[in-house]
Amino acid sequence: xxxxxxxxxxxxxxTRLQDQAxxxxxxxxxxxxxxxxxxxxxxxxxxxxxxxxxxANSPDxxxxxxxxxxxxxxxxxxxxxxxxxxxxxxxQADIFDLPFDPESFDHVFVCFVLExxxxxxxxxxxxxxxxxxxxxxxxxxxxxxxTYFHPDSDxxxxxxxxxxxxxxxxxxxxxxxxxxxxxxxxxxxxxxxVSPRMVYVDAGRxxxxxxxxxxxxxxxxEGVRAPALDACLIDPTDFDRGVRDLYRTTExxxxxxxxxxxxxxxxx
Amino acid sequence: xxxxxxxxxxxxxxTRLQDQAxxxxxxxxxxxxxxxxxxxxxxxxxxxxxxxxxxANSPDxxxxxxxxxxxxxxxxxxxxxxxxxxxxxxxQADIFDLPFDPESFDHVFVCFVLExxxxxxxxxxxxxxxxxxxxxxxxxxxxxxxTYFHPDSDxxxxxxxxxxxxxxxxxxxxxxxxxxxxxxxxxxxxxxxVSPRMVYVDAGRxxxxxxxxxxxxxxxxEGVRAPALDACLIDPTDFDRGVRDLYRTTExxxxxxxxxxxxxxxxx
Numbered sequence: 318x319x320x321x322x323x324x325x326x327x328x329x330x331x332t333r334l335q336d337q338a339x340x341x342x343x344x345x346x347x348x349x350x351x352x353x354x355x356x357x358x359x360x361x362x363x364x365x366x367x368x369x370x371x372x373a374n375s376p377d378x379x380x381x382x383x384x385x386x387x388x389x390x391x392x393x394x395x396x397x398x399x400x401x402x403x404x405x406x407x408x409q410a411d412i413f414d415l416p417f418d419p420e421s422f423d424h425v426f427v428c429f430v431l432e433x434x435x436x437x438x439x440x441x442x443x444x445x446x447x448x449x450x451x452x453x454x455x456x457x458x459x460x461x462x463x464t465y466f467h468p469d470s471d472x473x474x475x476x477x478x479x480x481x482x483x484x485x486x487x488x489x490x491x492x493x494x495x496x497x498x499x500x501x502x503x504x505x506x507x508x509x510x511v512s513p514r515m516v517y518v519d520a521g522r523x524x525x526x527x528x529x530x531x532x533x534x535x536x537x538x539e540g541v542r543a544p545a546l547d548a549c550l551i552d553p554t555d556f557d558r559g560v561r562d563l564y565r566t567t568e569x570x571x572x573x574x575x576x577x578x579x580x581x582x583x584x585x
Numbered sequence: 586x587x588x589x590x591x592x593x594x595x596x597x598x599x600t601r602l603q604d605q606a607x608x609x610x611x612x613x614x615x616x617x618x619x620x621x622x623x624x625x626x627x628x629x630x631x632x633x634x635x636x637x638x639x640x641a642n643s644p645d646x647x648x649x650x651x652x653x654x655x656x657x658x659x660x661x662x663x664x665x666x667x668x669x670x671x672x673x674x675x676x677q678a679d680i681f682d683l684p685f686d687p688e689s690f691d692h693v694f695v696c697f698v699l700e701x702x703x704x705x706x707x708x709x710x711x712x713x714x715x716x717x718x719x720x721x722x723x724x725x726x727x728x729x730x731x732t733y734f735h736p737d738s739d740x741x742x743x744x745x746x747x748x749x750x751x752x753x754x755x756x757x758x759x760x761x762x763x764x765x766x767x768x769x770x771x772x773x774x775x776x777x778x779v780s781p782r783m784v785y786v787d788a789g790r791x792x793x794x795x796x797x798x799x800x801x802x803x804x805x806x807e808g809v810r811a812p813a814l815d816a817c818l819i820d821p822t823d824f825d826r827g828v829r830d831l832y833r834t835t836e837x838x839x840x841x842x843x844x845x846x847x848x849x850x851x852x853x
Binding site for chain 2: 462465466467469496499502503509510511512513515519520521569571572
């Protein structure tokens with residue numbers, strides 16, 4: 318199966334997202350560290366944006382990072398080498414045709430991957446097979462439908478929905494974060510625990526105003542202008558007003574909210 | 586000024602909300618405790634749903650709870666007496682005409698009040714005058730626009746927006762939570778820190794499925810059926826489908842999200 322990416326919100330594909338990654342690293346990765354000797358499969362590592370953090374936070378675990386794209390893997394290797402990390406093995410593989418024996422990993426880690434897959438439960442089921450009994454599954458996904466802000470704006474919501482619609486047409490689901498519990502449960506996992514990781518941004522947090530609201534989220538929405546207009550999802554005036562209204566939330570009286578979801582499950 | 590309540594989401598006015606109050610008490614009150622001897626003004630105490638927790642968590646602080654309604658105050662007195670608390674003084678008062686000297690309180694606490702006021706900045710400004718220099722202001726509000734769920738449903742969102750519209754027509758703002766930072770800043774407070782308190786509900790949290798999604802939030806939306814239909818905001822079929830879709834989120838594969846906002850500010 319080939320993954321089709323919508324240009325937009327994907328920390329592995331966008332260098333602008335590297336800018337704000339450090340701000341979000343603690344929020345998303347802070348409670349993930351694997352013990353010495355543990356074997357960890359990172360499924361869908363992309364260009365290695367999460368791999369570097371994952372490997373650095375579990376320096377004595379042995380991480381195997383796979384991606385379907387050799388081009389992405391080459392960049393991931395560079396990133397991991399540049400960080401001086403030596404506990405990652407890279408391998409080209411499709412999540413739906415993994416070259417690993419059953420129950421060959423202690424843990425699986427998946428971040429910003431399910432949102433792109435037409436069959437997320439199928440992917441989780443395949444990953445579960447490679448997990449030993451008693452092993453753990455960790456999944457992190459965003460949810461664009463969790464976005465709200467002040468001043469509120471219908472145009473801004475419409476512009477955001479263009480991205481959601483394009484990702485849907487590419488077979489993905491930009492609002493998948495809220496669904497992690499039912500998806501993991503349906504894939505047969507037990508003891509599923511989901512914790513929302515909300516990014517709350519007001520003028521008292523200028524790093525997030527710039528790094529998240531402006532350069533990550535709004536830049537992502539701006540990035541779908543051409544495909545959204547090509548697909549006749551919105552007219553240019555309305556789209557541009559929506560983007561302006563998103564930037565408006567970065568003024569001193571503005572507020573912006575977005576929520577990532579992190580799930581932890583056992584393979585009992 | 587007389588406050589007009591929309592029948593619906595107001596923990597002080599609804600006994601069904603008392604049912605779930607204990608689940609949310611820690612989320613909303615857990616980090617509020619005033620030291621021995623501190624004087625605290627609770628503005629808009631209603632029937633005392635928050636007063637009981639506030640007084641119990643700060644047993645050696647002296648709390649003055651005011652409300653515009655003598656009827657509500659009588660119930661608040663009963664609730665505080667029933668809890669065996671002796672550190673609360675009740676007084677009938679209008680937030681815009683408070684019978685207290687300037688700088689006469691060490692702290693002010695406001696919970697689920699600003700959402701009902703046409704002039705929340707004016708109210709905060711009045712409260713600020715009664716706060717001594719160096720004193721603190723704590724504000725807690727919900728935000729109905731923070732609501733999202735799985736399975737998603739346009740009808741459910743439309744039913745929720747009926748409540749938001751009715752509260753708006755009554756002079757309030759059911760989406761005020763996200764605005765606490767700009768409101769407090771505009772009222773002249775410094776060092777404003779806002780923290781979202783998200784209620785995340787999946788089938789792994791049956792107490793919240795029943796206590797929050799079903800008996801609090803959806804019951805609140807159901808409660809505005811008559812006024813919403815009277816105001817021709819929606820047709821009955823659509824409203825009822827929206828409510829059914831909200832209940833649908835309480836099934837084993839459903840998820841429900843709502844966020845309260847808590848702000849803490851200094852009067853420097």
